Amino acid sequence: MVADTHEQQVVNWSRQLRKGVLEFLVLLRVREREYYGYELVHAVAETAGGEVAEGTLYPLLSRLSKQSLISSRWDQVASGRRRRYYRITSEGEAVLREMTDRWIRLDRAIRRLT
């Protein structure tokens, strides 16, 4: 019973941690190259451990767009279908640099403790 509680606590913590780094993961991905929605969401969900419902990433992409950290464009693909492509903006790159810096500092601090 106690073990179950501990297990649950770790699962909850892990879930919160993943949710907290989703923006970071999205920015890291779109820094590499331009991604279309499915490709980006699928890649981020996989990196986050596959436990993130892919749908939850679309409101996040919308928020990052509103904050001008990423930009998007629609493109027509085969059989008349449309796809939305995302890329990082210069503002997004600046924020990502700051995020990466803080992540590295946090990682170092944790390594010193463990």
Place this chain on the structure above:
Amino acid sequence: MSSQADPLFAEAMTGKLWAAYFRDVDRRLRPLSSGPRVEIRDELVAHVLDGFDAETDGSEAERLDRVLQRMGPPGDYLDRYLTDADATSETSVRWRAARGLKDIGNRLALGACYLLGLLGLLLAVAKPIWPEYVGLFRMPTGWWVVGYVDSSGSVELLGYWLIPVMLLLVFLFWFLLPRRLSRRR
């Protein structure tokens, strides 16, 4: 609603899965204005179709089902478009107000259900104790009255059938209606 036509599937089951999912999407996106609504829907359609193309194992319905499972239920993520929206925007304010009113309405309806169920149970228990006073009566004025009443001059309509009728109402008010109401929340 969408700038893209829904795809045609070979299996009827696949079409049903698609229609059910996007019916829910459309319902949840209704508070948004048409521009963002169409964009969001188109993006979800593109995602599901790309995911469907990437799936290779199983029947058509199984492939679509796996993609939709990975997406998650629309209720788990679409509301975030509205909660993420500027809290002072007209859409957001209207959506929050409508949601608040709906919640209050649901709670009031639930409370009424429990009270009516309790009343039904009391009448079912009271009928064998005071058979001449408890029941459904047609009063001399022509009105129909159910409960504990002075029945002089009135006609009793149900007799002991009142007990199963009231127990049925208890089932309706305590189990069936609350379940329906909680599904709507």
